[in-house]
Amino acid sequence: MSNEITMPKLSDTMEEGKILRWLKHPGDKIARGEAIAEVETDKADMVLESFEEGVLDQIKLNEGESAPVGAVIALMKSASAKDSRAEGKPMPSAEAKPLPAAAVMENPGAEAAATSELPVLTAVKPKIAGGRQPSAKQIAPTAASEKTQKPRKSIAPAAVVTDGSAGDLHVHPAMSANLSAAPTAIAAPPPRPEPSAPAADADAGDGHKLRASPLARRAAEEAGVDLSHVRGTGPEGRVTKRDIDNFIREQQLFKFRRLVSPREGAPGSREELSAMRKTIAKRMAQSKREIPHFYVTVEVAMEDAVRLKDSLEATELFEETVTYNDIIVKACALALGRYPRINASYEDEGIFIHPNINIGVAVAVEDGLILPVIRECERLSLLEISRAAHRLVAKSSRGGFTSDELSGATFSISNMGMLGIEHFAAVIVPPQAAILAVSAIKDRPVIRNGQLAVGKTMMVTGSFDHRIVDGVVAGRFLQELKRFLENPSSLLL
Missing domain, CATH: 2.40.50.100 (RNA polymerase II/Efflux pump adaptor protein, barrel-sandwich hybrid domain)
Known part of the structure; x- marks a missing residue:
């Protein structure tokens, strides 16, 4: 049967x-x-x-x-x-199920x-x-x-997301991949030999030994990266975990530039909406129609955050490179912990304040948008948030998210810093109460001690559901977020 x-x-x-x-x-x-x-x-x-x-x-x-x-x-x-x-x-009878x-x-x-x-x-x-x-x-x-x-x-391949205000970039799998009409035969790969030792140096194929740290080998294996294509910066050309991270970002940047390049149809042509695009159109129209949006913008001085990121990278305290987006996620988690009404949803004529802070980062794919989620951010350190983000990057290289990783966000971040965008407002993702739009870090004129100077600042705009959040609460939340970002040493505690 x-x-x-x-x-x-x-x-x-x-x-x-x-x-x-x-x-x-x-x-x-x-x-x-x-x-x-x-x-x-x-x-x-x-x-x-x-x-x-x-x-x-x-x-x-x-x-x-x-x-x-x-x-x-x-x-x-x-x-x-x-x-x-x-x-x-004889085949045993069994009821079909x-x-x-x-x-x-x-x-x-x-x-x-x-x-x-x-x-x-x-x-x-x-x-x-x-x-x-x-x-x-x-x-x-x-x-x-x-x-x-x-x-x-x-x-x-069709998925790219800007994930940093000043050069960070994450790529995620194509949730709406295009299938070309041309068939291609794919040869069966030979079985992979088991490594004799995690730290062993392999032959690069040209008579030279390929040196890599055990952590770098594991990261390359998870991301599907060929170590022979990675330039090592460690002693005697040894490939480090940081080299793997940088290599992945370079590949992502190349894909990102291809994605954002003009690919519009011919004038006068008509394009049918995909199933994903139809769903996005329906949900975004529902959001703007049913949720009374209001917007609050604040300018954040980012000099100390830039110095913190550069210092962590220079001292190599963390194996993973901490990105600006990691810093913003951590700062949002701390601010949401002090203003839990922002971490809420409007449900059945009432307000439900979520017990956990699950932050989703908006991800652009070729024909739409997805929202990978870093869960329970209130429990995570900056390093743990960075590791969680890196796992999503590695998974994007392998291909595929689980449903748990794409659902349950209680607050969202949309970052367009890679595009050099100076200011924008995002649409709230139902049933969340707010979304944060992050722009690029720019050199702008600032006043310090009564003197005109040049500072690195970033504009962030919060979109809030007025059924849940009043203007004064939204303003205080953004001021708290600004305070954490302008004093980033607090993010390391």
Whole structure:
């Protein structure tokens, strides 16, 4: 008896989904957690992963076709059933039951109840064994691979986020990756040999030894970075963890510049909205229509914050490079702890003040916006916030967030400092009470001791829900945030 694989409900607004591409074919074995298909939803293009082991028996929904939530899209036989049939034994009768095949992944501000019984959904991104990204040699088709591998569509990377006021940049996976029409055969990668020792030096391939610290090797492995491409700055050219971080940022900056380059359609043309874009349009219209926004702006002197960041980087107290965004997240967590009404939601004609401070950082992807969340920031030190942010960066290189990492934000930060934006206001993400818009750190004229001078300042604008927050509370919150940022040594406590 076959188990039914049904179209899962991947968001609270989803009514149907479309199969973009089947990754498995009838007769293929499927391991627990292995990707089955790419599905287009109203929030993002997701990879559907199996919750059970088995053999794909029959595909009910072809590529490019849509089906409502709950409809049967495929049938899968259990692995034991196939083994039993192969040995000539009668197959045990079993009542068919729906196969759980997806976890809910929410867009900014949406609540999700992910459980341990549900598999993880990941963003569409080509991967090879071990979670590492394929190299050019592995992607190049060979005669052997063309015979043994089924053609696959190439997938374009599409996710970039500006994450710092003065040069920090984070990239996150493409939640709405575009699928090109040209099929490409991908050669199966050779199995990765186990390292003999964490700190051992490897041969770079040109007769030279590739030296890297154990921490750098682990970070490179997590991010899928080829160590031979990284320039080491340690003793005798040894690659350090900092070198890996810098290499990832350089790659992200390159992708970011490609993303922000003009790519508009031809004049007079019409572009259909994707499912993600439709959802964003609906939620943002709902936010502006139902939430009475008001805005408060404050200018922050950032000289001491700049010196703190430079000092931490120069003294190498932390393995991870602390970014301006990490500093802002920590300062917001402290300010929200003193003004908990900002960390609240309007629910059922009442105000719910959240017990934890979960800060989401707005992330631009090619066709929309997602909100990765750093949870329980009130409990985290600046170093722990930096580590959490770096884990998200590493995960973006591997590909994929869990639903828990994209839901449950109680306060949001939108940072456009990388673009040199001097001032802007962001739209509140329902059901949150506020969002902070962070602009670039700029050299501006300031008055010090009655004298005109040049200082580094940053404009931050808070958007607040007037049903929850009054103007005086919003102003005091921003003054508290300003005080922490202008005295950044307090962020190290």
